[in-house]
Amino acid sequence: MNEKINKTENVDKTESVLSPDSLVVQKTSEQVRQDALSESEEMIASLDQDSKIMINDIENRSKISNLPINEEDKAALSQSDDDVTIAKNKLITEIEAATNGNENNLEINDNHNNEEAESLQQERYNNLIGRVLSLYNLIETNELDSESYTEIENLITKEVDSNIVWKNIDEIDLDVVEKLVDTVFDIINEPSQPGQIKEDNNKVINIDTVESEATNERESIITRIRMLEKRKKIIKELKVTDIQLELRIEYLKNKIADFGERREKEIDVPLITEAREHLSQVLDDRGLMTMSKTEYEEFFGSTDFGIHSDLKQQNVGDCYAVAAIHAMRCSPNFELLVRTSMKKNKDGTWDVKIPLLDKNGQTVNITPEELLPQRNEKFLQKKGKYSVDLRPKLRPAAGKEGFLVLEAAYIKLKFGEVDRLAAEGGQGEEFLKQLGGDSFKTYNIISSRFNNEGEFETPGLKTLSGEDGYLLDYFLENFDPETHMATVNTKFFNEKNVVASIIKKLGFYREDGSSNFFVPGHAYSLSCVDKINKTVTVNNPWNTTKKIEIPFDIFKNTFSDIRAIRIDNTKLLNSASEILSQAA
Amino acid sequence: MVSKMTPIEKYNQAWLKFKTQIAFIRKKRFEIFSRILKKMDQQELEGLRNEIKNHE
Numbered sequence: 001m002n003e004k005i006n007k008t009e010n011v012d013k014t015e016s017v018l019s020p021d022s023l024v025v026q027k028t029s030e031q032v033r034q035d036a037l038s039e040s041e042e043m044i045a046s047l048d049q050d051s052k053i054m055i056n057d058i059e060n061r062s063k064i065s066n067l068p069i070n071e072e073d074k075a076a077l078s079q080s081d082d083d084v085t086i087a088k089n090k091l092i093t094e095i096e097a098a099t100n101g102n103e104n105n106l107e108i109n110d111n112h113n114n115e116e117a118e119s120l121q122q123e124r125y126n127n128l129i130g131r132v133l134s135l136y137n138l139i140e141t142n143e144l145d146s147e148s149y150t151e152i153e154n155l156i157t158k159e160v161d162s163n164i165v166w167k168n169i170d171e172i173d174l175d176v177v178e179k180l181v182d183t184v185f186d187i188i189n190e191p192s193q194p195g196q197i198k199e200d201n202n203k204v205i206n207i208d209t210v211e212s213e214a215t216n217e218r219e220s221i222i223t224r225i226r227m228l229e230k231r232k233k234i235i236k237e238l239k240v241t242d243i244q245l246e247l248r249i250e251y252l253k254n255k256i257a258d259f260g261e262r263r264e265k266e267i268d269v270p271l272i273t274e275a276r277e278h279l280s281q282v283l284d285d286r287g288l289m290t291m292s293k294t295e296y297e298e299f300f301g302s303t304d305f306g307i308h309s310d311l312k313q314q315n316v317g318d319c320y321a322v323a324a325i326h327a328m329r330c331s332p333n334f335e336l337l338v339r340t341s342m343k344k345n346k347d348g349t350w351d352v353k354i355p356l357l358d359k360n361g362q363t364v365n366i367t368p369e370e371l372l373p374q375r376n377e378k379f380l381q382k383k384g385k386y387s388v389d390l391r392p393k394l395r396p397a398a399g400k401e402g403f404l405v406l407e408a409a410y411i412k413l414k415f416g417e418v419d420r421l422a423a424e425g426g427q428g429e430e431f432l433k434q435l436g437g438d439s440f441k442t443y444n445i446i447s448s449r450f451n452n453e454g455e456f457e458t459p460g461l462k463t464l465s466g467e468d469g470y471l472l473d474y475f476l477e478n479f480d481p482e483t484h485m486a487t488v489n490t491k492f493f494n495e496k497n498v499v500a501s502i503i504k505k506l507g508f509y510r511e512d513g514s515s516n517f518f519v520p521g522h523a524y525s526l527s528c529v530d531k532i533n534k535t536v537t538v539n540n541p542w543n544t545t546k547k548i549e550i551p552f553d554i555f556k557n558t559f560s561d562i563r564a565i566r567i568d569n570t571k572l573l574n575s576a577s578e579i580l581s582q583a584a
Numbered sequence: 585m586v587s588k589m590t591p592i593e594k595y596n597q598a599w600l601k602f603k604t605q606i607a608f609i610r611k612k613r614f615e616i617f618s619r620i621l622k623k624m625d626q627q628e629l630e631g632l633r634n635e636i637k638n639h640e
Binding site: 029032033035036039040043044047050051054055058061062067069070073076077080083084087088090091094095097098099 | 590591592594595596597598599601602603605606609610612613614616617619620621623624627628
């Protein structure tokens with residue numbers, strides 16, 4: 001075969017030819033032969049490679065989604081493999097035939113006598129070949145939509161004999177071919193651009209749009225399914241039976257009643273003040289107070305000239321308790337409450353009747369030792385994820401003795417002993433409610449909650465709307481130390497984002513427009529509300545003597561919860577009267 | 585007058601023929617792939633729709 005090739009080479013050493021990529025280059029016949037063979041190999045390899053990637057993807061998806069591939073499609077793929085082999089064999093056969101020079105059907109009679117006509121015909125043919133080649137390029141680069149492909153394919157198979165293009169120039173009806181090529185070009189140029197498809201009504205649609213619509217549809221379906229699953233789960237959990245519906249109605253009724261009660265106007269404040277002063281006087285005169293005025297001033301400090309004694313939270317995490325004690329201290333009822341219920345014995349121990357001012361209260365005995373710093377059982381033990389407890393001793397709040405007794409009495413009543421470690425973390429209104437009993441009613445306005453992902457979040461009081469929003473404004477506009485005792489909690493920051501993480505590490509934060517820094521996840525006492533200037537005064541339990549006055553909007557931005565109680569003054573005064581009647 | 589195609593023309597002709605065939609095979613193959621994927625999409629969507637129906 002090599003000899004034959006050499007022979008051919010001798011016949012036409014070099015020739016100007018149209019290469020597959022339409023460029024006119026000088027090549028020997030052997031080069032053209034080799035190129036055809038090697039490029040065919042490359043073409044088949046590239047096709048196989050592309051197919052392999054797609055088949056892998058399809059098989060993976062088939063496995064994951066458990067969707068079997070149709071037998072018909074499998075057969076079509078296998079047929080396609082056969083087609084490649086057939087095409088390859090045909091190419092080899094034809095090249096061999098050309099090399100051997102035994103291709104008889106290429107030998108034809110030339111009927112053209114006119115040389116000029118022949119050259120024109122040749123030129124026309126060459127042009128045509130050029131156009132056909134650019135058609136191949138277009139088809140091969142796959143820039144056509146499937147509709148155009150089918151159309152072209154039909155035209156070629158239906159209108160022309162499939163071999164016509166490859167016959168000798170003299171056998172070809174160039175008019176037919178030219179018409180065909182024109183039509184094919186029309187098809188290619190006329191419809192849509194690559195990446196577009198044509199609908200039945202000839203409207204051109206961008207594939208990107210269709211794809212994004214499909215993706216959106218798919219996502220919305222998935223979201224909907226998740227939502228439905230969640231709903232189903234909730235319904236399952238709630239099991240809304242008739243009984244539960246009744247309970248719900250009952251709960252709503254209570255809530256409405258509670259709401260109504262909260263809006264209820266307090267008895268005239270001067271009247272309460274007068275009644276309390278009168279009662280205190282009578283109790284004092286009859287020696288029914290457990291603590292004298294002098295002792296009261298000794299253990300709690302004088303409030304004369306509006307100066308409140310020092311009270312500072314130390315290294316125990318009971319900010320809520322210290323804040324609540326400070327909130328109580330700000331109440332005009334404080335003196336009556338502690339003087340009727342607290343007593344220092346001669347041995348230095350204390351008797352505290354809890355609830356305060358309740359004749360049926362439980363007496364809690366506090367020894368002087370219980371007011372001293374305690375050894376920390378968890379010293380140097382791991383605290384949280386990355387820190388260690390570095391407090392060798394747990395110190396009670398710093399301040400007058402009476403406050404320390406109240407703190408210790410609360411802890412002892414709740415935990416059975418003055419376990420300061422156990423008392424870490426809590427809510428101010430719990431403290432107040434325990435000390436005040438039935439005379440104190442919980443009045444919470446809370447924005448903190450668990451979100452849909454189950455994470456705890458503290459969006460702030462400003463986010464409250466509806467009934468809660470109304471109650472918040474009502475609370476601020478009607479706050480009266482005579483009626484309310486309140487602690488307020490700052491926002492809590494988990495390390496969800498960079499800002500939160502920095503705030504957590506710094507240990508303080510500031511909301512927009514505020515000149516004060518606040519400690520996150522901390523309880524403050526609310527000591528005063530200025531309704532005219534619309535400001536709130538809060539005190540940090542770390543140093544209760546320092547007042548922090550902030551406008552309403554910054555208050556709502558900074559704090560997430562109001563943990564308060566509302567004093568039932570009638571009940572409180574009745575309790576005091578009962579002490580009198582009991583003595584009588 | 586008798587004219588004969590040169591070997592280069594013949595090679596070229598065979599090559600172009602082959603190239604055309606492969607282009608069509610490639611196109612057909614992609615159509616098969618996209619058909620398979622389209623079917624899978626439809627089946628998956630059908631499954632999702634059934635799931636929604638069951639939930640409702």
